[in-house]
Amino acid sequence: MNLNNIHNIYFIGIGGIGMSAIARYFNANGKQVSGYDKTKTDITDSLVDLGITVTFSDDINNLEDRYLNPETTLIVYTPAVPKNHAQLNYFLDNKFKVLKRSEILGLITENSFCLAVAGTHGKTTTTSILGHLLNECNVDLTAFLGGISENYNSNLILNGDKVSVVEADEFDRSFLTLSPDMACITSMDADHLDIYGDASELIKTFEAFTKKLKPNGKLFVKNGLPLQGITYGIEDNADYSAQNITIQNGAYVFDVKTPKTVLKQFKFNLPGRHNLSNALVALAMSLEYGLPQDQLVKALASYKGVKRRFTYQIKTDDLVFIDDYAHHPEEINAVHQAVREMYPKDKVVAVFQPHLFSRTQDFAQDFAKSLAQFDQVLLLDIYPAREMPIQGVTSDWLLGMIDNKNKKLVTKQTVVQYIKDSKAKIVLTIGAGDIGAEVSKIKKQLLNES
Incomplete structure (x- = not known):
């Protein structure tokens, strides 16, 4: 599909945290954007403030005429929408182009250098740290976040299209639509068993995701996970390790041991070893991408966090x-x-x-x-x-x-x-x-x- 030929994009479930980031992206890129959601929220209010029309009834009669042409309209939906949703079924029955959120994310990112963050925990924080590090180092990027960044008061960082940073969501096997240049896996604890049945199927799907990397792509895995890649961990013998950790004025101060050297005196303001681990892999990916240490030290110290994450x-x-x-x-x-x-x-x-x-x-x-x-x-x-x-x-x-x-x-x-x-x-x-x-x-x- 050539997105240049699509003029109108309608989102079913537009108020979702992942959906709304894509809606913001297309709106900023000059598309006509509208959508449905079940309930009015701060997120839907913020979309309306951008000029995006949001409706809270799935009645087809609420749709503007421009969204009723299957030649020029794309429909994006979230798997959380029930299968009997009136609008979704109308679009499916009338031969519209209908894609899941993950499929459109795959299309958006396929021509960029894509950095993807996967794992049953830590995706949103890691993605937002990574997006912030790259943005502060003046990388030409778009970052789609699964939460509202405290630094940008948004779930979208929009500063170019050469590089993309995305959450690779395991729910509904969505991340298998991505083909990243770099990816990390933060964790593989059993979850979404309503989808997978048991933990072994979840692990198989993560293994399948690692095979979606582009040729010569780099995979970063938390030390101890049963996958092959560049390892990272806290105070251990991983390829990238946080060392000499102290707490000063409520912030972590630490060194990063890389495969080649030790980088000194990083400061990170979020509490919790899990968040320190997320910061470490974001740094590892940034360093492997080629960003300079001195800029990364300043960038990490200025990271403020994600709303509803501690x-x-x-x-x-x-x-x-x-x-x-x-x-x-x-x-x-x-x-x-x-x-x-x-x-x-x-x-x-x-x-x-x-x-x-x-x-x-x-x-x-x-x-x-x-x-x-x-x-x-x-x-x-x-x-x-x-x-x-x-x-x-x-x-x-x-x-x-x-x-x-x-x-x-x-x-x-x-x-x-x-x-x-x-x-x-x-x-x-x-x-x-x-x-x-x-x-x-x-x-x-x-x-x-x-």
Whole structure:
């Protein structure tokens, strides 16, 4: 498909974090962009501010005439959209060009030097660090991010088209549509078992992704993963290793051992060894791309993070409120490690909203263990996203498995009172559902603002 011949692009699920980045990209490149989403959000509001029309009804009659010509219109949809969606079926039945988000990303990036970030955890943070490093070093690039960068207040970095930086998403095997020049794999923990069935199938798909690299492409893998590539790790014998790590004024200061030398005194402001690992592989990819050390030192020090990735909402002497997207047991473990490293003596209350009935069922025991580590646990109902309920799989069922006396099932209406009653200095909200929309409300109430 020649994208130059496409004038109109309609997104089904335009408010999704990955979809909206592509919508921004095409809008900036002069295409007519419009789309549907189920609910109005800050993201859809920001798209409207750019002049993009967003509708919240899947009625075909809502579509502008320009989007009804299959010769000049491309339809992009997210796999999260239900199969009975009226607009999607109309476009399929009427022979429109209809592509998944991952397929259009493959088309956009195929003629650029593509750096892809894969892994069951860490994709968004690593991609945003990598995009920021390249941008600060004046690389001609476009970076599609799976979160809102604090540096750019956007999920798109647009500064040219010679290089592309993308998240390579394993959900629905989407990343197999990419053909990167460089790729990294941060982790391969079992997830999306509703798609894969078991962990071995997930690993096979990651192996298939490594074969999508262009000839002479470079693969970076976290040390210990069962894949061949350039390895990276924290304080170990990997090809790239973070060494001499100290914490100074809440930031990591460390050296990077490369296959050839040791580079001194990098500074990174995000807490948690998982985030340090993400920074390390972004540095490794940048160095292998050919960027100079002195510029990378400055660029990494100026990186601010991604919204909902260990994001400080309140940070005072008496109260710290942190919000994080963690929705898998390993991600919750990483958040726990980070908060204990930064606040080893303070009481921590964690508010968790499980995401998906299937994920909760598949990893119930692991969720129970990861949550039990906090001083107090407040559990919200499961966020269903694209799923129907599974009989017996509830937050109350999960709560019973958590080996912690200080635990409670709460609602969005009661959660703040329980947080206040806990007398905890450190408050965490964790989850990938609509808990993110509650954060500003919780913050206001904790600060006693109207």
